[in-house]
Amino acid sequence: MREGAGMSGAGTAAGTGTAVGLHRVLEPAGVLPQAAARLDTDPAIRPDEVRVRVERLNLDAASYRQLHTAHGGDPDAIRAEVLRIIGERGKMHNPVTGSGGMLVGTVEEAGPDSPLGLRPGDRVATLVSLTLTPLAVTDGLARWDGRSEQVPADGHAILFARSIAAVLPGDLPVPVALSVMDVCGAPALTERVVASRERPVVAVLGGAGKSGSLSLAVARRAGASRTIGLVPTAQEEELLAATGLADAVVRADARDPVAVAAAIGEPADVTVVCVDVPGCEHGAILATAPRGTVVFFSMATSFSAAALGAEGLAADVTMLIGNGYVPGHAETALGLLRSEPALLPLFTARAGADSAE
Incomplete structure (x- = not known):
């Protein structure tokens, strides 16, 4: 059995360390691969x-x-x-x-x-x-x-x-399939959250993006009474409005909490954050109704800013971290792409010239 340079005895019983990749960690010892500074690529x-x-x-x-x-x-x-x-x-x-x-x-x-x-x-x-x-x-x-x-x-x-x-899948260009699978955790968790509530109003920040457009589509399918897509520019507002994926399309800088809350209007029951820039935590919280849920999918999110911001605003909201994995997430996202005609042109356009592959 090959021993990785950073292999630790902790957690390796019964193959556990191998199953999670601990043997591939070169430094520092004792952490999982995601937290490692360097991995063994042998x-x-x-x-x-x-x-x-x-x-x-x-x-x-x-x-x-x-x-x-x-x-x-x-x-x-x-x-x-x-x-x-x-x-x-x-x-x-x-x-x-x-x-x-x-x-x-x-x-x-x-x-x-x-x-x-x-x-x-x-x-x-x-x-x-x-x-x-x-x-x-x-x-x-x-x-x-x-x-x-x-x-x-x-x-x-x-x-x-x-x-x-x-x-x-054999029926989609590789760049398009890759784009969908990259964000497939977002619609899967959005579907679970929306389906757990009684006809919620759902707002998606970054609604014209990959994860945002899928989340809007699945929210409607899961029983949302109304969907709102928030975008930053007039161009994206026009693009998203033309798809019909959202019942309302509004425009604001997601980093401006007051502008976001004003654009959304009556607070949403579920707010999904799919914006790839930092500083969007407080706007999402302000735009969410008491006892509502905020789902953060952006890797630009500061989770300390979200937690402390909610506390400072006395906001009684549940905040979820979209971790990218929900059982069946790839099938959910690909199914949406195939069943919702407005999605494929969006993903093809974002994949650009590579979509011809």
């Missing part, structure tokens, strides 16, 4: 691991926005920064946002004890964050222009026994 797999040949990375929106802003939109500098992070950390884990993304690739080898049900040749999307996925890139990201979240790449990644991956 392509030799253990019996319950899977090695994937990487085709494309999908950086999460908050991470790409931060990189774009930090480097003034310079594509060469953005590319160099992503390569540096992956090279130093053995994973794509943005140190500023703490987020990563996910990937598409083809299974090269599956260990005999892997419970994921994957076979060599399967083309898959990983449904776990790149912040905990051992990743090595071998092509210098030479095919990426640095101008979008989707990154053509060559290399390999390692999945653990408790990782999640889905075989790509």
Whole structure:
């Protein structure tokens, strides 16, 4: 049995450490891969691991926005920064946002004890964050222009026994399927929350985005009495209004709490935050009715700001962290894309020229 340099005796009984990837942690010892500073990317797999040949990375929106802003939109500098992070950390884990993304690739080898049900040749999307996925890139990201979240790449990644991956659907272009699967946790949890209440009013901040548009669609299907999509610009207001996904489309800067509350009007029973910029916590809380629920899906969220802000506003609201995993989340999101005609054009447009693949 190969021993990872950072392997700790704690939690490794009965294969537990292997199942969650503890043996791949190089430093610091004793933490899980997501919290690690550096991971072991050795392509030799253990019996319950899977090695994937990487085709494309999908950086999460908050991470790409931060990189774009930090480097003034310079594509060469953005590319160099992503390569540096992956090279130093053995994973794509943005140190500023703490987020990563996910990937598409083809299974090269599956260990005999892997419970994921994957076979060599399967083309898959990983449904776990790149912040905990051992990743090595071998092509210098030479095919990426640095101008979008989707990154053509060559290399390999390692999945653990408790990782999640889905075989790509054959009826959708890869960039579109990747975009949907990247945010599939949002509509799945939104559906659960909305269905648990009696015809709630649902507001989605960032309603024209990927997770936002899916959340609006599923909220209506789950029994919302009214859906409101909040967007920041006139262009997105026009775009979302044309889809018919929201009963009302309103415009405000999600970072301006008073403007958000004024735009939403009568407070919503459920507010879903899908905005990829920091500073949106207080507006979401102000826009939510007493005993309502706020669901935070953005990786730009400061959860301390949300908790302390709710306390300071004397807001009796339940706040949920969308952790990206709900059983059946990929099937839910793909089903929405296939059944709601307005969604596919939105995702195709956001995938850009790559959608022709």
